[in-house]
Amino acid sequence: MQREQISVFDIFKIGIGPSSSHTLGPWRAAQQFTASLKQRNVLEQVIQVKVLLYGSLAKTGKGHGTDVAIVLGLSGADPVTFDVNAIDTTIAAIKNEQALSLSGERLISFNYNDDMVFLFFESLPFHPNAVTFQAFLNDGKAVSETYYSIGGGFVVKEGDSGKEKDQVDLPFPIEKASELLHWCLSTGLKVSEIVLENELAWRREEETRKGIMQHYIVMKDCIYRGCHTAGFLPGGLNVARRASALNKRLIKDRTYNDYASWVTAIRAGGNSFNYILDWVSCFALAVNEENASFGRVVTAPTNGAAGVIPAVLQYYITFCDGFAEEQITRFIACASEIGSIFKKGATISAAMGGCQAEIGVSSAMAAAALTECLGGSQRQVLMAAEIAMEHHLGLTCDPIGGLVQIPCIERNTMGAIKAITASQLALQSNPDKAKVSLDAVVNTMWETALDMNSKYKETSDGGLATNIPISLPEC
Known part of the structure; x- marks a missing residue:
């Protein structure tokens, strides 16, 4: 069985508040989703993105800035380097213009209230912090992926075990x-x-x-x-x-x-x-x-x-x-x-x-x-x-x-x-x-x-x- 290998830089991550599981994790999930669209070679075909928030992410998402983090992540911003003083103006511009630049490359329409859906009374079985991204393409097809923010900024894509990081030969393997x-x-x-x-x-x-x-x-x-x-x-x-x-x-x-x-x-x-x-x-x-x-x-x-x-x-x-x-x-x-x-x-x-x-x-x-x-x-x-x-x-x-x-x-x-x-x-x-x-x-x-x-x-x-x-x- 594959053992989980955790580095000091997995436990300690530089990011933006207020929550690692509700802000940093969803931010990283959004970045992973746009990276997946690029890997599939469909980023330039995207005309709309919808975000579905489940369970705890929905119930406390507004207070934790989950919506803000996801929108910034979809826009290509990185929590390690993004200017925290620019958060309010960036989000205001997206709301006013009803558009965002997906991964900083593909301008799409985005209605902040309609395209971000808070499913307060629905939870997915794997983890309470779940978010589904849906990308609709200009050929009528769609790409959907679900991610789980499992704490501390760690993110697991549905279908993965969360232990997919390349295994290395640790001189001192430790589980307990x-x-x-x-x-x-x-x-x-x-x-x-x-x-x-x-x-x-x-x-x-x-x-x-x-x-x-x-x-x-x-x-x-x-x-x-x-x-x-x-x-x-x-x-x-x-x-x-x-x-x-x-x-x-x-x-x-x-x-x-x-x-x-x-x-x-x-x-x-x-x-x-x-x-x-x-x-x-x-x-x-x-x-x-x-x-x-x-x-x-x-x-x-x-x-x-x-x-x-x-x-x-x-x-x-x-x-x-x-x-x-x-x-x-x-x-x-x-x-x-x-x-x-x-x-x-x-x-x-x-x-x-x-x-x-x-x-x-x-x-x-x-x-x-x-x-x-x-x-x-x-x-x-x-x-x-x-x-x-x-x-x-x-x-x-x-x-x-x-x-x-x-x-x-x-x-x-x-x-x-x-x-x-x-x-x-x-x-x-x-x-x-x-x-x-x-x-x-x-x-x-x-x-x-x-x-x-x-x-x-x-x-x-x-x-x-x-x-x-x-x-x-x-x-």
Whole structure:
């Protein structure tokens, strides 16, 4: 049986908010569909495209910007490079002109309201996040393909297994935490070192390290930008951004002019418990406020949970003297392997497993990475991940108004704090006496996901989403 091989750059992806499964995934699906039309040599024959959204993509699609992402993807824009400041004007032009340039090459008519169909009460069996693209050709024929956004920006085309990426010979194949631990103990390598050895099967080490640092740059730029942007989040809930005001209160009258001097100014404020706690919350708020505003973020492993790992990494950089390229590389590499184990053994999709699959997984990833970077053993690294997830089990996904704002943004602060606590517990514990293994928690999380009522899986049909009275403007 083909084993799923996941790179650090599969778990961490650069994209645009607010959701990896509802924004980045559908965006990528649209790009794959236009690529398929080209491969079939029919792109120049297309006269109309219709998009059918099912299940969770339909129910929370407007709040997550699914429609915007798909239209941009069909137009040939790429989420890694597209100017986030041009999103509103680009979409407005398509709506006003009732036309889009398919893959940037073929101008077709496109009625935004009629050609984008939200099937709120229909779901496809493979996954709740389904989208069907229909291209009608000038000879009367049509091409139809269905894609599933399975979490973290991963996309599977109907009929594929999702494991079609070319297989490589990994020196350390890993499906479960027990296998990771086996390789660590038999070689003496740290988790991050195992990851970097496996990455050599795909590319040279210097390319991997450069790519990891590029992802870090996006993370730190996102934190810095979020800590210096005030105002209200889009979408109609009128949620005020808090990171900027919190940054001003905490930094007081200390001056700085860039990210590096900002870190120095933060350190100068001391290291009291409350002070550090406030900053960790500020870092997480900043990222997810950017995410909610269609800003550029890194899936970690998802957009909805994008603030946890950057916040804990920023904590490590600022308060634990981790401001070094080697340490940052180790942190991100270690975190990626824990995310891979959860994806292989359970899910990183809230539409499949609730918020335990997003905030829970990101907290486990951050806890493991911090533990390794603070000198923990391989067993303590896995223990930290287990502790973090154990205390997120059963967490539901119930976004108010279908927006990745309430309770999503604050949940990132909680996930970051839990990660730091889990790391400290693991560092002060003997893993040999632990009663629960990471694999046991992964299995439990998946069983919990299967048992969870579908209304708590990113549908806005339950929980806070139905108990908080709101009145959103018509989309």
